[in-house]
Amino acid sequence: MKIIGLTFVVLFNFFFQSTLPSETSNQIIQTSKDEKEVSDEVLLNTTRKLTQKIENKLQEEKNIDISAIGISYQIKEIRIRVNGNQQYLNKIEKDIKEIANELAQETIFKDYSVAVNLQIPSSANKIKTNVNSLEKSLLEIGYKEVNKALQESNDYFKRDITLPTQLPPVTFTHNFGRLNHSFGKENDEFEIAYMNDHVGQNHYQIRVRPVQYKLEISDEKIDHTIKLKDGSAAIYSTKLPLDVLVFEKDKWQYTLLVDKRISNTVTKEVLVDIANSINEK
Structure with missing residues (x-):
């Protein structure tokens, strides 16, 4: 592919x-x-x-x-x-x-x-011509600059998505955003992918969707339920191919995903801090 x-x-x-x-x-x-x-x-x-x-x-x-x-x-x-x-x-x-x-x-x-x-073509394909293979592959499947994808998502959902202000303590060479809305509103979702073209395990992703179409994680795959600063609950799991933290805020469901190979650096506590950085003053 x-x-x-x-x-x-x-x-x-x-x-x-x-x-x-x-x-x-x-x-x-x-x-x-x-x-x-x-x-x-x-x-x-x-x-x-x-x-x-x-x-x-x-x-x-x-x-x-x-x-x-x-x-x-x-x-x-x-x-x-x-x-x-x-x-x-x-x-x-x-x-x-x-x-x-x-x-x-x-x-x-x-x-x-x-x-x-x-496949619906992305306008980003026509804008960038001198890009490396990783960028090219992402642009071909609809990813674009994060700010442009975020604005597109805000316009589509008719309300703003607030992103975490904190990032994992690892290096990334690329970050792209995308609005997924190809298969009905139950699939509608904004996502950001962070990755490192030279360090394959440095993968991190944020996915945001309306809570009425939230995804459920099964009980047997939950490691911990954690209380965030605002009093809401977050679910943490290491029993999936990726470590994930799932929580709700402002009628959005947020999912933070991280490659297991950097789980010693991007720990549960780090993901919780990232979640708490949303709307943090």
């Missing part, structure tokens, strides 16, 4: 159960009642294997320019986005559906429908 250095984002979303679809950078993953009998590990592995097989076959046999492949468990749908125009989509849509359906027959997703759509 063209999505580089964002595996941690994909893995995060898988382990949260929502009653509605949830988009990720590479996979659109969501749990329905039918899949709750299947372990998280099985679902994750099956999803990743199937999406990779579909991508490989479409690119190797048909040379199709794939933007993203995902699975929505709730509505039983395999979603595939392609780069190009409507004429290109009309030409390749049948082949895509046939290949995806054929490969899905070997999995627990054999009864899922297949939806094919165009």
Whole structure:
């Protein structure tokens, strides 16, 4: 795929159960009642294997320019986005559906429908031309300058998102923002990704969504419930592929995510301090 250095984002979303679809950078993953009998590990592995097989076959046999492949468990749908125009989509849509359906027959997703759509281009793609591969890959999937993405999100939600003023005590070479709103308002979410092009483990992310569409973390994956300065509760978990702190403030749900490889530096206490820095005078 063209999505580089964002595996941690994909893995995060898988382990949260929502009653509605949830988009990720590479996979659109969501749990329905039918899949709750299947372990998280099985679902994750099956999803990743199937999406990779579909991508490989479409690119190797048909040379199709794939933007993203995902699975929505709730509505039983395999979603595939392609780069190009409507004429290109009309030409390749049948082949895509046939290949995806054929490969899905070997999995627990054999009864899922297949939806094919165009990837909405980001204006950032046209603005920057001299960027390194990491920047290029992020711009291609809709990331842009944080301030621009934040303003776009404020306008979209019709109210302001307040960000933490504190950052983890590690170095980052890049930070980009994005408004995710491709699959209905239940998936609407603002995110910022911080990363280091030279130190792979320096990954940190903030995700913000309205509380009415908040994601729930299952009880067995909660390590601690922590009281923040404003009296609200935050949930901390190390039982996911990423360490996370989840809390609510001003009718937003915030999720802070950090790569486990820097958990000795970006500790629970650090994440709590970051959470407390929102609206801090």
